[in-house]
Amino acid sequence: MKLEMKRKWLDKYYKGETSHDEETELKNGILSEKDSSAEKDMFGYFDDAGKVPDDLEEQLFAHLEKRTKKRKTIRMRIYSTASAAAVIIILLGVYIDIKETRKAKMENDFFVMEQALYQVSESIQPEKQEDLLVLWVDNDVEIIIN
Amino acid sequence: MTTEEFKNTVIPFSRKLYPMLKRILKDEEETRDALQDLMLKLWDKRHELDKCKNPGAYIVAVSKNYSFDLLKKKRPATMDEKEEYLLFNLKATDVYPEIKEKYEHVHKAIEKLPEKYRAVIQFRDIDGFSFDEIKEMTGFEVPYIRVILSRARMKVKQEVEKIFNYEVGNEKKMARQIL
Numbered sequence: 501m502k503l504e505m506k507r508k509w510l511d512k513y514y515k516g517e518t519s520h521d522e523e524t525e526l527k528n529g530i531l532s533e534k535d536s537s538a539e540k541d542m543f544g545y546f547d548d549a550g551k552v553p554d555d556l557e558e559q560l561f562a563h564l565e566k567r568t569k570k571r572k573t574i575r576m577r578i579y580s581t582a583s584a585a586a587v588i589i590i591l592l593g594v595y596i597d598i599k600e601t602r603k604a605k606m607e608n609d610f611f612v613m614e615q616a617l618y619q620v621s622e623s624i625q626p627e628k629q630e631d632l633l634v635l636w637v638d639n640d641v642e643i644i645i646n
Numbered sequence: 647m648t649t650e651e652f653k654n655t656v657i658p659f660s661r662k663l664y665p666m667l668k669r670i671l672k673d674e675e676e677t678r679d680a681l682q683d684l685m686l687k688l689w690d691k692r693h694e695l696d697k698c699k700n701p702g703a704y705i706v707a708v709s710k711n712y713s714f715d716l717l718k719k720k721r722p723a724t725m726d727e728k729e730e731y732l733l734f735n736l737k738a739t740d741v742y743p744e745i746k747e748k749y750e751h752v753h754k755a756i757e758k759l760p761e762k763y764r765a766v767i768q769f770r771d772i773d774g775f776s777f778d779e780i781k782e783m784t785g786f787e788v789p790y791i792r793v794i795l796s797r798a799r800m801k802v803k804q805e806v807e808k809i810f811n812y813e814v815g816n817e818k819k820m821a822r823q824i825l
Contacts, residue, residue: 514799516792520774536748538806542771542799544745545752550665550772553674556681560660561653563682564689568649 506530510539647692656688656695659705662773666709669768670716684712706775706782748806755805759798766791767798 509526512518518526527543553559636643647655660681667684668677688695688708698704756764762784769775769783777788784791 514796514803516794516796516799520776523771536810538803538810541748541752541806541810542802545749546771548749549753550774552661552664553678556660556664556678557653557657559678560682560685561649561657564652564657564685565649567686568689 647696652689652692655701656692656705657685659702659709660685662775662779663709665773666769667713667716670713670720680712680716684709687712700778702776702779703782706779710783751809752802752806755802755809756798758805759801762786763794763798763801766794767802770795771799 506526506529509518509522513523513526527547530537530539530543531547533540633645634643635645663684664677664681667680668674671677671680688705691704691708695701695704756767759767765784766780766786769780770777775783777791780786780791781788786794
């Protein structure tokens with residue numbers, strides 16, 4: 501790095517006016533110098549303290565993907581369980597309804613049949629006899645008057 | 647927002663957030679866990695992120711709140727933990743003890759700064775946040791952030807140079823003694 505440029509950027513740096521790119525270039529330039537200086541120690545420290553593991557981003561993304569997939573699976577499980585429960589409830593409702601309808605129909609049919617049988621039984625009954633007066637009843641003889 | 651879009655727009659922020667969270671948690675594993683947790687939080691808020699005009703500012707705001715929560719939960723570090731943090735965090739310097747010592751001086755010079763100065767220099771020079779992001783984190787206006795940053799950098803330089811001169815003085819003193 502040229503001395504003139506270094507002085508200019510260092511001046512800007514200490515005024516807090518350098519951009520990121522300028523700071524990076526200044527830092528690289530000073531760190532590559534052989535002579536030790538306050539700036540070399542400062543930039544060296546900043547570099548060291550700001551070190552990030554190489555695989556950080558990949559690891560974070562892998563973890564995120566894993567968790568989102570897991571969440572999706574859990575959500576899908578909840579949805580499928582809820583859907584299955586809903587289907588069972590609906591089917592049970594339909595079944596109970598059909599059963600009730602069938603029972604009511606059977607009861608109705610039974611009532612109709614009972615009525616019909618009653619009417620038939622009424623129609624085939626012999627005419628009612630008039631009241632008889634029993635005069636005598638014995639083991640062998642029975643005397644009745646109309 | 648799809649996972650791929652999230653990967654390209656939100657996950658890269660982790661490079662800036664990692665050092666910041668590590669300063670709070672002082673442990674690599676915990677920092678990774680916290681970042682994973684934070685990324686999941688941001689994933690849950692992806693629909694809000696989609697609507698945002700400035701997603702970067704939104705991510706920074708969520709991260710700021712998250713780090714405040716972490717700070718509340720985290721008990722204050724003892725001196726031993728601070729020393730341990732220094733030892734474990736200056737990894738590149740393990741091989742070179744003299745560099746490690748110099749970095750420790752810089753670290754101590756930053757630690758000595760008033761809180762807002764320290765925060766701004768750490769956000770900018772260690773984490774690499776932009777001025778707008780620092781504005782979101784601190785609530786200060788950009789010109790004021792520049793002023794604070796300028797003073798903080800100058801102060802750190804002065805402190806480091808004091809120690810550096812002291813060391814040179816020591817070397818001279820030792821050389822005189824030998825002679």
